[in-house]
Amino acid sequence: MTERINKEMIIADMLKIDPGIAPILMASGMHCIGCPSAQGESLEEAAMVHGLDANELVNTVNEYLSKK
Numbered sequence: 001m002t003e004r005i006n007k008e009m010i011i012a013d014m015l016k017i018d019p020g021i022a023p024i025l026m027a028s029g030m031h032c033i034g035c036p037s038a039q040g041e042s043l044e045e046a047a048m049v050h051g052l053d054a055n056e057l058v059n060t061v062n063e064y065l066s067k068k
Contacts, residue, residue, distance in 0.1 A: 004062050007044040007054040014043065014061070018068070021061055028052055030059075 011033060014021050025033050029050050032038045038046060043061050043068075047054035 002025060005043065005058060007047070007058050008042050010042055011046060012039040015039075018065060020064065020068075021034065024061055024064055025057070028057060 003017050005017065006044055011025070015033070022033055025046075029052060030038070033046075041049075043057060044054040046052075046058055
């Protein structure tokens with residue numbers, strides 16, 4: 001079974017699941033995912049800072065993970 005992410009997950013933990021998540025986040029406008037403070041944020045916190053919909057990001061990332 002493929003692991004799924006949720007909006008409460010820390011970005012660093014998501015990237016440990018699959019580094020391929022990074023380009024998805026960057027394409028959404030999160031260009032600072034390599035920043036130490038961004039690594040410790042939840043997806044929901046980072047989405048809020050960038051004016052993004054966390055639920056949309058969760059769906060996009062989980063769709064990517066389900067195709068692996």
